[in-house]
Amino acid sequence: MPKVLISDKLSPAAIEIFKQRGIEVTTKPGLTPAELRAIIGEFDGLAIRSATKVTRELLDVARNLKVIGRAGIGVDNVDVKSATARGVVVMNTPYGNAITTAEHAIGMMFALARQLPEASVSTKAGKWEKNRFMGVELTNKTLGLIGAGNIGSIVAERALGLKMRVIAYDPYLTETRATALGVEKIELDALLARADFITLHTPLTEQTRNILSREALAKTKKGVRIVNCARGGLVDEAALYEALRSGHVAGAALDVFETEPATDNRLFALENVVCTPHLGAATNEAQENVALQVAEQISDFLLTGAVTNAVNMASVSAEDAPRLKPYMELCQLLGGFAGQLTEARQGVIRQVGIEYEGAAAHLNHRPLSAALFAGLLAPVMEGVNMVNAPVFARDHGIELSETVHDRDSEYQTLIRVSVTTDDQTRTVSGTLFGGSKPRLVEVKGIKVEADFGRHMLYVTNQDKPGFIAKCSAILADEGINIATFHLGRSAPAGDAVCLISIDEPLPEAALIAIRHLPQVMQATQLSF
Numbered sequence: 001m002p003k004v005l006i007s008d009k010l011s012p013a014a015i016e017i018f019k020q021r022g023i024e025v026t027t028k029p030g031l032t033p034a035e036l037r038a039i040i041g042e043f044d045g046l047a048i049r050s051a052t053k054v055t056r057e058l059l060d061v062a063r064n065l066k067v068i069g070r071a072g073i074g075v076d077n078v079d080v081k082s083a084t085a086r087g088v089v090v091m092n093t094p095y096g097n098a099i100t101t102a103e104h105a106i107g108m109m110f111a112l113a114r115q116l117p118e119a120s121v122s123t124k125a126g127k128w129e130k131n132r133f134m135g136v137e138l139t140n141k142t143l144g145l146i147g148a149g150n151i152g153s154i155v156a157e158r159a160l161g162l163k164m165r166v167i168a169y170d171p172y173l174t175e176t177r178a179t180a181l182g183v184e185k186i187e188l189d190a191l192l193a194r195a196d197f198i199t200l201h202t203p204l205t206e207q208t209r210n211i212l213s214r215e216a217l218a219k220t221k222k223g224v225r226i227v228n229c230a231r232g233g234l235v236d237e238a239a240l241y242e243a244l245r246s247g248h249v250a251g252a253a254l255d256v257f258e259t260e261p262a263t264d265n266r267l268f269a270l271e272n273v274v275c276t277p278h279l280g281a282a283t284n285e286a287q288e289n290v291a292l293q294v295a296e297q298i299s300d301f302l303l304t305g306a307v308t309n310a311v312n313m314a315s316v317s318a319e320d321a322p323r324l325k326p327y328m329e330l331c332q333l334l335g336g337f338a339g340q341l342t343e344a345r346q347g348v349i350r351q352v353g354i355e356y357e358g359a360a361a362h363l364n365h366r367p368l369s370a371a372l373f374a375g376l377l378a379p380v381m382e383g384v385n386m387v388n389a390p391v392f393a394r395d396h397g398i399e400l401s402e403t404v405h406d407r408d409s410e411y412q413t414l415i416r417v418s419v420t421t422d423d424q425t426r427t428v429s430g431t432l433f434g435g436s437k438p439r440l441v442e443v444k445g446i447k448v449e450a451d452f453g454r455h456m457l458y459v460t461n462q463d464k465p466g467f468i469a470k471c472s473a474i475l476a477d478e479g480i481n482i483a484t485f486h487l488g489r490s491a492p493a494g495d496a497v498c499l500i501s502i503d504e505p506l507p508e509a510a511l512i513a514i515r516h517l518p519q520v521m522q523a524t525q526l527s528f
């Protein structure tokens, strides 16, 4: 039974889902990093929000971890690169809290415009300071969005309803989408110069860190009000403090901070600053949404291999997962076959080609190529799987080409793999018998028909009498039982391939004896 740890405060709805799906779930919010490191080793899945920091050190000791599910959007608290390198899938729930967070940003804008928090404190203190709290209207003001993705778009829609003009800076926003949203797409400097209110809705990345830097703040319109419900680190807090003190920035509403939990921050001392403790996603509705989603996604992955909303690998829908499974297995085996031959020849892989025919032509190919790479790179990469293999391949400059043949295939399905090294190209093809049993059907263009055995011997030889008897005699002398023996040849007396499935590994001396047989060109031991 897979085990999942919930290490942040999640709606109990998540626990129910895990239990219903037959997953053993442990809830331990608020652990210190050391406490978390001490127990993480026993878990297959980890469900988090923003408080848990998934660092490289934590991943180093997470021996069994296969999936991290973020009940929310931002994954900047996860070292995704290290997770990927260790083959751990990282998922988020990209829509579940978007409306709630957009509403918080709109609420923060009103709070700033009318100084609602300060006015409330003053009124409750019995001061009735009617003249102190003079506000500004939102109507006809220009709202500058930095980031117009899910949350930014909802904020834009709400702001247009409030009769604001909305301008947006987002390099990935298309003109068509901007028009559909009713916003004007502009460059950052133009936005800074024109906006009465600025609201941030980008992830925290190396590109967005400090996007509202000291220089950027200096370019804003005097009297601008800034809302940040995205991430601390997008705004330079020291520069913002000075701009607020000088009055250049009239107010700031901050839900997120450079250091969280933010219990001590100089911005707290300023009257024109409104703060909330990272409450953007904190509504019953949003928390229920993200908890349910993350529990479903983690369960699906652990139980069926379905991949939804992963930030570091291709998606496989719950419907597709069982259908793709035998094809992924076939691809991994074909990759393993080609990879072991390449490794035996110490070749450096430059290019990988995959051709799909028949039923395989109509599938989602990204998981299939990921499975192929996982098999192919297993001899050279420890802990390889479908998550880290494609990244390793890309980082090592291995080119991938995929061809889909829309023609009748001799087989119900056919996947042909070619692996090119500096000195040669190896091809191997496979099919699924009965829709689920992987079979090799072609090696080096020579037809064969062989199962993938646990231990195998692959021999290329000249098709001349005597080879089978001699090869079998060597195996018999070693007391090794032959499970299956498959032969194929290009033409009578031409090049031949031989695939022998054996019950146990062959000692090195026997392998050398086979290599020394007169007809043999190459003999390699394989394991699957």
Ligand SMILES: NC(=O)C1=CN([C@@H]2O[C@H](COP(=O)(O)OP(=O)(O)OC[C@H]3O[C@@H](n4cnc5c(N)ncnc54)[C@H](O)[C@@H]3O)[C@@H](O)[C@H]2O)C=CC1
Binding pocket: 072, 073, 074, 075, 094, 097, 098, 101, 146, 147, 148, 149, 150, 151, 152, 169, 170, 171, 172, 173, 201, 202, 203, 204, 207, 208, 229, 230, 231, 255, 256, 278, 279, 280, 281, 282
């Ligand atoms: N305060 C809170 O509790 C919450 C905060 N968030 C934060 O809000 C962020 C945005 O969430 P979504 O809108 O759902 O994400 P999203 O991925 O739908 O949108 C992000 C947008 O930022 C844009 N972007 C990326 N790089 C940019 C750059 N250099 N300059 C300008 N725009 C850039 C992208 O093109 C995209 O359109 C999350 O990454 C998360 O950090 C999300 C939920 C709750």
Ligand SMILES: O=C(O)C(=O)COP(=O)(O)O
Binding pocket: 049, 050, 051, 071, 072, 073, 074, 075, 097, 278, 279, 280, 281, 282
């Ligand atoms: O979803 C996000 O990105 C958030 O920032 C929400 O954070 P939280 O889950 O409330 O700690």
